[in-house]
Amino acid sequence: MKQNILPAIRLTLLCAVFFSGIYTLFIFGIAQAAPNNGKGEVIEYNGKKYYANIGQKFDRDEYFWSRPSAVDYNAAGAGGSNKGPSNPDYLKTVQERIDNFMKHNPEIKKSEIPSDLVTASGGGLDPNISVQAAKVQVKRISKIRKINENKIQELIASNTEKPLLGLFGTEKINVLKLNIALDGLK
Missing domain, CATH: 1.10.287 (Helix Hairpins)
Structure with a gap:
């Protein structure tokens, strides 16, 4: 021993x-x-500093909406809800998010809503959405801002980040950067 x-x-x-x-x-x-x-990447916009690698809350109709956050976008305590896909509270929350999205985007069918617009990420602070999540919001934003849909589609294409080395991950869009570029279309 x-x-x-x-x-x-x-x-x-x-x-x-x-x-x-x-x-x-x-x-x-x-x-x-x-x-x-x-x-992290710090972006200064309108006199305020934002971290591009931390999810920001965007829920106004004239902007692209962020991915939901289980921690209400509080970077001090990242984390998911830890509720399984069959948990009644979780299903109720997701259904409320679907209903809210459809209320603000009436021309979109329920089947067209990407999951990243109604479910939070594991860390709750994901700054990105999928390309499809951005595209389903184009009609709403175009109508409110009175901007041609094609211009907004071009904006989405120019802000799309490709997978790392063309292999790892999926295409994604940083919502903060996209919304700042959207404000620049005036």
Whole structure:
């Protein structure tokens, strides 16, 4: 037993030094080389600062709506609802989101609503929506802002982010950037 305890203590101390010191400094060093020193992409708009990598709440009809947030867009406490797809409370919440979306977008059929417009992401702060989620909102925005639908479609295309290396992930659109570009169409 004595011959096992000493190596275990040494290994524990070595891991503690490595993971709380060396590894932490290594990751911190990589972050310093990243844009904005690893603090995320900051966008200044109308005198306010926004983080492009954190979901923002957009629910006014003249803007593209964000993905719902289980934490009400509070970046201090990211997280999902932790309710399963058969949970009655969760199903009620999703149905309320569907009903609200259809009320504001009457020309859209229920089957055309992408899931990312009525379900929150696992972290609750997803800043992106799918291309389809943006496209189903075009009619509403075009009507309210009196902008040609084709111009808004072009805006969606120019703000679409491709998958990483063309392989990893799906096409997506950052809602904050898209809405700022939408304001620029005036």
